[in-house]
Amino acid sequence: MISLLTTDFMRHALLAGTAIAAACGLVGYFLVLRAQVFTGDALSHVAFTGALAALAFGIDPRIGLFVGTVAVALLLGALGRRGRADDVVIGNIFAWVLGLGVFFLTVYTTSRSTANGTAGVTILFGSIFGISAGQAVTAAWIAAAICVILLFIARPLLFSSIDEAVAAAHGVPVRLLGYVFLVLVGACSAEATQAAGALLLLGLLAAPAGTAHRLTTRPYLGLALAAGLAVVEMWVGLVLSALFSRIPPSFAILAVAAGVYALVLIADTLRKSTNGATKPAPDHTPTHPERALI
Amino acid sequence: MPPGSPIPSWNLLTDIQELWSFPFMVTAFRAGTIVAILAGAIGWFMVLRKQSFAGHSLAMVSFPGAAGATLIGVSTAYGYFGFCIAAALVIAARPRTGSGGHSEESAVTGTVQAFALACGFLFVALYKGFLDGITALLFGSLLGVTDDEVLILLIVAVLALGTLAVIGRPLLFASIDPDVAAARGVPVRALATVFLVLLGAAVAEASQLTGALLVFALLVMPAATAQVLTARPGLSLVLSMLIGVLVTWFGLGVAFYSQYPIGFFVTTFAFVLYVLANAIRLGLPRLRMSWSTA
Numbered sequence: 345m346i347s348l349l350t351t352d353f354m355r356h357a358l359l360a361g362t363a364i365a366a367a368c369g370l371v372g373y374f375l376v377l378r379a380q381v382f383t384g385d386a387l388s389h390v391a392f393t394g395a396l397a398a399l400a401f402g403i404d405p406r407i408g409l410f411v412g413t414v415a416v417a418l419l420l421g422a423l424g425r426r427g428r429a430d431d432v433v434i435g436n437i438f439a440w441v442l443g444l445g446v447f448f449l450t451v452y453t454t455s456r457s458t459a460n461g462t463a464g465v466t467i468l469f470g471s472i473f474g475i476s477a478g479q480a481v482t483a484a485w486i487a488a489a490i491c492v493i494l495l496f497i498a499r500p501l502l503f504s505s506i507d508e509a510v511a512a513a514h515g516v517p518v519r520l521l522g523y524v525f526l527v528l529v530g531a532c533s534a535e536a537t538q539a540a541g542a543l544l545l546l547g548l549l550a551a552p553a554g555t556a557h558r559l560t561t562r563p564y565l566g567l568a569l570a571a572g573l574a575v576v577e578m579w580v581g582l583v584l585s586a587l588f589s590r591i592p593p594s595f596a597i598l599a600v601a602a603g604v605y606a607l608v609l610i611a612d613t614l615r616k617s618t619n620g621a622t623k624p625a626p627d628h629t630p631t632h633p634e635r636a637l638i
Numbered sequence: 639m640p641p642g643s644p645i646p647s648w649n650l651l652t653d654i655q656e657l658w659s660f661p662f663m664v665t666a667f668r669a670g671t672i673v674a675i676l677a678g679a680i681g682w683f684m685v686l687r688k689q690s691f692a693g694h695s696l697a698m699v700s701f702p703g704a705a706g707a708t709l710i711g712v713s714t715a716y717g718y719f720g721f722c723i724a725a726a727l728v729i730a731a732r733p734r735t736g737s738g739g740h741s742e743e744s745a746v747t748g749t750v751q752a753f754a755l756a757c758g759f760l761f762v763a764l765y766k767g768f769l770d771g772i773t774a775l776l777f778g779s780l781l782g783v784t785d786d787e788v789l790i791l792l793i794v795a796v797l798a799l800g801t802l803a804v805i806g807r808p809l810l811f812a813s814i815d816p817d818v819a820a821a822r823g824v825p826v827r828a829l830a831t832v833f834l835v836l837l838g839a840a841v842a843e844a845s846q847l848t849g850a851l852l853v854f855a856l857l858v859m860p861a862a863t864a865q866v867l868t869a870r871p872g873l874s875l876v877l878s879m880l881i882g883v884l885v886t887w888f889g890l891g892v893a894f895y896s897q898y899p900i901g902f903f904v905t906t907f908a909f910v911l912y913v914l915a916n917a918i919r920l921g922l923p924r925l926r927m928s929w930s931t932a
Contacts, residue, residue, distance in 0.1 A: 443903075
């Protein structure tokens, strides 16, 4: 167990994974609060196309990842009202973006003689154990930056997420915050693609955040809980997949995250149904508990 | 995958004759037509009911379905239908937590979707030597459907469209105004369940041709285009199916003559139509008004 933790690939995976998980937990908390999970989904698919486009043109896939996700994040913001895009618009754009991704995948695998035939699969499903020392350090710094910026704007963003109209009336720059948040989601998707893959990072965004929302209605506690849960789930997943080598790491991480969420949902539903039979008083479910705390 | 290197002449008739001289192209055209009509009709209701996210999640579930079927050694068609319809029932059975639970529902959907994809990846990892097939499962291929499977596609499509024809009117009513429909005695909840099962069947059909990741294009793009072009329900429903068929035919034809995959062409043609339709609506509002009143 200890020898496992000191191997190089595990140390890099833990370093990158911890930072990425914390960023995903924080960003995901707001995604769920703002009911923008579908946007996160779309951006995760854009990550796939961005990375493959970069590979097809022969540049570092990480550049493609970040440029693609941040650009589409801004586009989605511009198309929607007040920095929130409509589901049908999102659906149309990312369905086409995925089609483009397939195009670049074909260009990459047929035109470059050095092409790695499984590049598409790696980007879709991640390969955190294949991350190098330099990549891990870069990923950790970027994830740390995402966390810091998000915590810096957390208070006004909470306010504008919970009640946009009142926040705007109080002089909070609602639209600008919406854009900044979308850019953070884009950057976070690009980061998480390296760890969990473009298809699976949605779980990393949604599951810890959903669990935190279910466990507490207090926003700052919820934020901390989402980040903490994501990090612990990442660790458990990494260790599990290192112990059982047939299980891919991204599956292990997602299975742990989804399992914790499912347990919390079941426990909470059971508790509510037993409580609800004896006392129907809605003592802990005011309509906007967060509003009272800001 | 690309059959030799046929070169298109500019005589459309000869091209079509050449296309159809290959039995697998005839099969692909038959399958594509069936799938496009079904996806156009079901997708139209999906867009109307704002269930894009649910449709997308069902599409994602088709991937572990097919991968799991391959792992245990049965036809992928069973995997597609089994998983998609089961997932549709799960989404329908999920308890409604009231209007406040909307954002949390999307967290659940997102988690389920990412976990399903992760399961698919696990199945692929467990099934050695299947890594080439993964791209076809995700992005489709011209050779994805055999003659026997076309028959299954046809039977399921006829059943689904027949059901849709029976429940069409009340479903339209329930989709546009669920509260009024419920007050009039329309069984809104039962209709929603039936519709989700139909959506699951449509997704399972379409993923066999376009792959799990691009089904969504056939569901959402023709429907969104049709709903932009006209507000009359009957007309836009027919238009949606027509656009779907046209886009699929062109996609199949062009994909045959090029080295790039069908998914790219289908999504691109559909997206171009969607953008054009929006441009027409924004550019010629007066003309559109005179059309809809005519």
